[in-house]
Amino acid sequence: MTVSLDQLRRCHIAVDLGAARTRVYVKGVGLVVDEPSVAAVNTRTGSLIAVGALAEQMTGRTPAYIRVARPVSGGTVVDIDMAQRMLRHLLGEKLRRQLRRKPRLRAAACTPHEADPLAQRATVETLVGLGARRVELVDTMIAAAVGCGLPVEQPTATMIMVCGAATTQIAVLSLGSIVTAVRIPIGGEAIDEAVIQHLRQHHELMLPSQSVRPLQLALRGNGLTLNGPAVTEIHGRDVATGLARSVQVDTAAVRQAIHAPLTAVLDGLGKVLRDCPPDLVADIAESGIVMVGGSALLPGLDQMLRDATGVPVAIAERPDVCSVLGLGAMLDGTVQPLALAPLAG
Ligand SMILES: Nc1ncnc2c1ncn2[C@@H]1O[C@H](COP(=O)(O)OP(=O)(O)OP(=O)(O)O)[C@@H](O)[C@H]1O
Numbered sequence: 117m118t119v120s121l122d123q124l125r126r127c128h129i130a131v132d133l134g135a136a137r138t139r140v141y142v143k144g145v146g147l148v149v150d151e152p153s154v155a156a157v158n159t160r161t162g163s164l165i166a167v168g169a170l171a172e173q174m175t176g177r178t179p180a181y182i183r184v185a186r187p188v189s190g191g192t193v194v195d196i197d198m199a200q201r202m203l204r205h206l207l208g209e210k211l212r213r214q215l216r217r218k219p220r221l222r223a224a225a226c227t228p229h230e231a232d233p234l235a236q237r238a239t240v241e242t243l244v245g246l247g248a249r250r251v252e253l254v255d256t257m258i259a260a261a262v263g264c265g266l267p268v269e270q271p272t273a274t275m276i277m278v279c280g281a282a283t284t285q286i287a288v289l290s291l292g293s294i295v296t297a298v299r300i301p302i303g304g305e306a307i308d309e310a311v312i313q314h315l316r317q318h319h320e321l322m323l324p325s326q327s328v329r330p331l332q333l334a335l336r337g338n339g340l341t342l343n344g345p346a347v348t349e350i351h352g353r354d355v356a357t358g359l360a361r362s363v364q365v366d367t368a369a370v371r372q373a374i375h376a377p378l379t380a381v382l383d384g385l386g387k388v389l390r391d392c393p394p395d396l397v398a399d400i401a402e403s404g405i406v407m408v409g410g411s412a413l414l415p416g417l418d419q420m421l422r423d424a425t426g427v428p429v430a431i432a433e434r435p436d437v438c439s440v441l442g443l444g445a446m447l448d449g450t451v452q453p454l455a456l457a458p459l460a461g
C-alpha cells in the first residue's frame with residue numbers, strides 16, 4: 117500500500133470499519149462516530165429500525181420479524197449494502213449534508229494487514245456508495261502506530277499489537293513501513309466465545325453475550341496468569357431446563373479456558389520476533405510492545421505478554437480508537453512527513 121501523506125491530506129473523512137465497532141473521523145472536526153457495527157432490520161419491510169448501540173442492545177431480544185445484522189465480519193465488509201445503510205445512519209443527516217457539499221469527496225479507510233483484493237474492494241465500494249470519489253486505504257497497524265504517537269518514521273524499531281474483535285495484528289515498524297507482521301484470525305470475539313463454551317460445558321449454563329464482560333472483570337483481581345482461588349457468581353440459563361440459574365464460577369478455570377485462543381496470539385508474536393532482523397529486536401527489547409485495539413483492555417493480557425516475551429509492554433492511552441485517530445491525524449496534517457525524501461546533492 118503506497119498511499120502518500122499528501123494524498124491523505126486531501127481526504128475529508130477517515131473511516132475504520134471494524135468487526136465490533138465503526139469509527140469515523142472528520143477532518144478538522146475529530147471523531148464523530150464510535151458505535152457498534154450493528155444494524156437492526158425489519159424483515160417484512162426491509163427498513164432499518166436501529167443502528168449502533170441501540171441495535172446492539174436488541175441482539176438476542178428481537179421478535180421474529182427483526183433481524184440484527186453485522187455487515188462487517190472478520191475485519192471485512194461482508195454486506196456492502198447494509199454497511200452503507202448503517203454508515204449513512206451513523207453519520208446523521210447534518211453531517212451527510214456537509215459532506216455532500218464537497219464536490220469531490222475523498223475518504224481514507226483502515227484496512228487489515230494483507231487484506232485480500234476482494235476485501236479491499238468491499239471497503240472501497242462501501243465508501244463510494246456514500247459519495248466518495250476516491251478512497252485511500254491505509255494499513256491499520258500504520259494508522260494505529262501513528263495514533264498512539266509511536267515514532268514510526270525513525271530508523272528504530274517499534275512494535276505494535278492491534279487487538280481487535282476478530283483479528284489480532286502484530287508488526288515491527290521502522291522508517292515508516294512494516295518490516296515483519298502477522299495477522300491472526302483471533303480476537304476479542306474468540307476469547308468471549310471461549311468463556312461462553314466453558315460455562316456451557318462445565319456448568320451447563322448458557323450465558324448471554326453481554327455477561328461476558330463482568331466475568332472478565334472478575335478475572336482482573338488476580339490477572340490472567342496467576343492462579344487465585346476467587347469465585348464469582350454468574351447468571352444465565354440452564355442448558356437442560358431452560359430456566360434462569362446462577363452458578364459460582366471458579367475464575368482460575370475460566371482463565372485456563374481463555375488460554376487456548378491466547379496461545380495462537382503468543383505464537384504469532386514469537387513468529388514476528390523470529391522473522392525480525394537482530395538490530396531491530398535489540399531496539400524492541402528496549403522500547404517494548406505497544407498494545408492497541410479494544411481487546412488490549414482484556415484484564416491481564418499485558419502481563420501475560422510481558423511474561424511470555426520478557427520485553428516491556430504498554431497499553432496505548434485510548435487503545436480502542438488509536439487507528440482512526442492516527443488516520444485522522446494524517447488527514448489533518450499533524451503527522452511529521454516520513455523522513456525518506458532523497459538527500460540533495
Ligand atoms: N474493557 C474491555 N475488556 C475486554 N475486552 C474489551 C474491552 N473493551 C472492548 N473489548 C473487546 O474489544 C473488542 C473490540 O475491539 P475493537 O473496537 O478494536 O474491534 P474492531 O476494530 O471493531 O475489530 P477488528 O479490528 O478486529 O475488525 C471486542 O471484542 C470487545 O469485546
Ligand SMILES: [Mg+2]
Binds near residue numbers: 132134135281439
Ligand atoms: Mg479494528
